[in-house]
Amino acid sequence: MKVSIESRRVPVWDLPVRAFHWALLACVAVAAATGFLFPANWLSVHIWAGAGVGALILARLVWGVTGTTYARFANFTLSPAAVIAHLKDITAGRMHREGGHNPLGAWMVVTLLAVLLALVASGAVLLGGLFKQGPGKGFLSFATGDLMREPHELLAWALLALVAAHVAGMAFESWRSGENLARAMVTGDKADGFVPAARAFTARRGLAAALVGIGGAALMWAGLTANALPPKGVPQVVADGTWQKECGDCHMAFHPTLLPAASWARIMTSLDDHFGEDASLPADKVTAIAAFLAANSAETSDSFAANRLRRLNAERPLEITQTPYWTRRHGDIADAVFKAAPINSRQNCAACHGDAASGTFAPQSISIPKETTK
């Protein structure tokens, strides 16, 4: 039987390239869904998806200098001349079928990898500075983390646009060339008859494995070491027994980092009229509690909650639940939810924030309990 040249399939994308492509797609999809759509307490999944993206890209960078012919960055046609020639081909309706990426496709891959790396890096800075989690927690301030908030978001939107363009370009080229490019990324082969890559390479698997293994182990060690550092600017608060008991009688003892020293001072000098109730205490206890609150007020902490809640409602400067940030973040929660058991009130932070007692308020620890009926 005679096999026509066009129906003969030639391997192009090696297994690591294909595995990388689809694993990356999975990680990006999870990261995008959890970042754009899901509630804050999905942060852990978002972080692991992001870490997966970072690890995959680093491995791909290694394979780009050690892999087979079409995996190599050396065969990416990125020169302006090549791009212009490719654009002329398109406008003139000429087909110049490539084994690897055409120049626009190569640029797309490079841009996607760069944007994804920037997303991972800015995400790590956000996580370290804002939430004092991950490898940056020991040396990034809240302010540094906060600087990355908008870039991270802009990059995420840019990524969505790039992915859309990538899929559109792939569909367009598939239509133009008659070669289903998405299928080629699954099977790894293309119909023969394309222009082969400029240089042929054989894979250096041993070198790739060594680089990924040693580099991965080194990164893992560095990450875990950094992750074990104490959070920068967030000293551990040693709870004062008198405060814990006396300020925890009617509501949870609000962590001292949740209000500035001036607010605490006013609360402690007006306990006989404490939000409409007499909460007065003997003078020695007042002195001890006031000293503890002043020594551990919001000013002493760079934690997420301390920074966010620091800006007060000028009219009601003694209430955490009246700060602009608090009302904004809890605005979607119906009054009835707060009032129902087992929450019972807005002041019962610990009912929904598993880490409220420590003053951390990490997104991962948020969970609104189901209503109980008795």
Add this chain to the structure above:
Amino acid sequence: MKQNIMALALVTACLALPAVAVPAVAGPRDDIVAGFAAAAKAADPAFTGFDAARGKALYESQNTASAESPSCASCHSASPLKAGKTRAGKAIDPMAVSVTPDRFTDLEKVEKWFGRNCNTVLGRECTAIEKGDFITYLSGL
């Protein structure tokens, strides 16, 4: 034989436990009530004794000093046998001594809360008679 002695020891211990535990709790409460009685007598020589009915009336009275907390029952629940709830939603153990045996056994705590809650609900201090009536009512439920 050995087992019998063990069983006997266990039964004795079980029988002895309430005998030891009850006075340990009731003692301080009696002292506190006696203290209020002495103060009541000093303030009004005609004082003859505390009255659970007056204590019940105080517990259930509706007052105007505070819109949020018009009554002791606002926080302590309409029935002293049931758990109450602070304005901020924290649970308060039932006030009845029969349900919460260590009620009114720590003078400092008793005075702290009479001081606060009478002022919040009534807008004034409670008298020694009111305090004694209140405890007498809640001890007899």
